[in-house]
Amino acid sequence: MSATLLIKPGRGANGAVHRVTPESAGWRYVGFEVLDLPAGGTLERDTAGCEHCAVLLSGRARVAVNDEDLGMIGKRGSPFEGKPYSVYVPAGVRLRIVADSACELALGSAPAEGRMPARVIRPEDVGDEVRGIGTNTRYVRNVLPASAAAERLLVVEVLTPGGHWSSYPPHKHDSDANGETQLEEIYYHRLARPGGFAFQRVYTEDRALDETMSVEDRDLVLVPRGYHPVSAAHGFDLYYLNVMAGPVRRWQFTNAPGYEFLTRRS
Secondary structure, eight states, X not given: OOSOSEEOOOOOGXXXXXXXXXXXHTSXXXXXXXXXXXXXXXXXXXXXXXXXXXXXXXXXXXXXXXXXXXXXXXXXXXXXXXXXXXXXXXXXXXXXXXXXSOEEEXXXXXXXXXXXXXXXXXXGGOEEEEESSGGGXXXXXXXXXXXXXXXXXXXXXXXXXXXXXXXXXXXXXXXXSTTOOOOXXXXXXXXXXXXXXXXXXXXXXXXXXXXXXXXXXXXXXXXXXXXXXXXEOTTOOEEEEEEEEOSSXXXXXXXXXXXXXXXXXX
């Protein structure tokens, strides 16, 4: 497993802010990248043996897969401004994204065989829901849920108001026992205003893994296993993008013992 679960943003070649591979993370399935593309900037990628979900966090861009022009996508200025445009890209094709304006682009990937066609996922295709009550309320955008066509990837956006908890009660999905599914997970965090922070704890029942991290804007957190709740500081609304994948494409989890009273109330 990677030496640290918290990854700070960097400035790599071709606008790369983050680049996580299964090898660098020490797991099997999830790859993840964030790129800042200037107007006119281009991403070209051979998807080889991995399906991808490209989520346009901000800006506008034109997308093509092989020789097919999928058109112009994007309209929001930040991840806090409505539902996203995304593109599902199967394994074994050539992806080309050309920025029409400055763009923040996230790419989740996982091993696949290329059984599904490429498609644009428009804001009207993204289901939304409210989870929790009181200061546990958060707002979920289902970009690539289990009900949508894909081979391994699950992708979701979550908006958590300042002062609220999220991914809470603590839950885990790291086993194929007791109705759970084993899913690796990445959290890419954004804050609605500068200077703030959130906390995320990743821990196992036996505390063999137990890290509590102060998360700032554009930080990345790896969740290889264990429970992984998040808390947003008062006054600082929090966004995170989740990318999950594993041997079975279903999100089935177990809540931490001792929190049953919360689920009964909600």
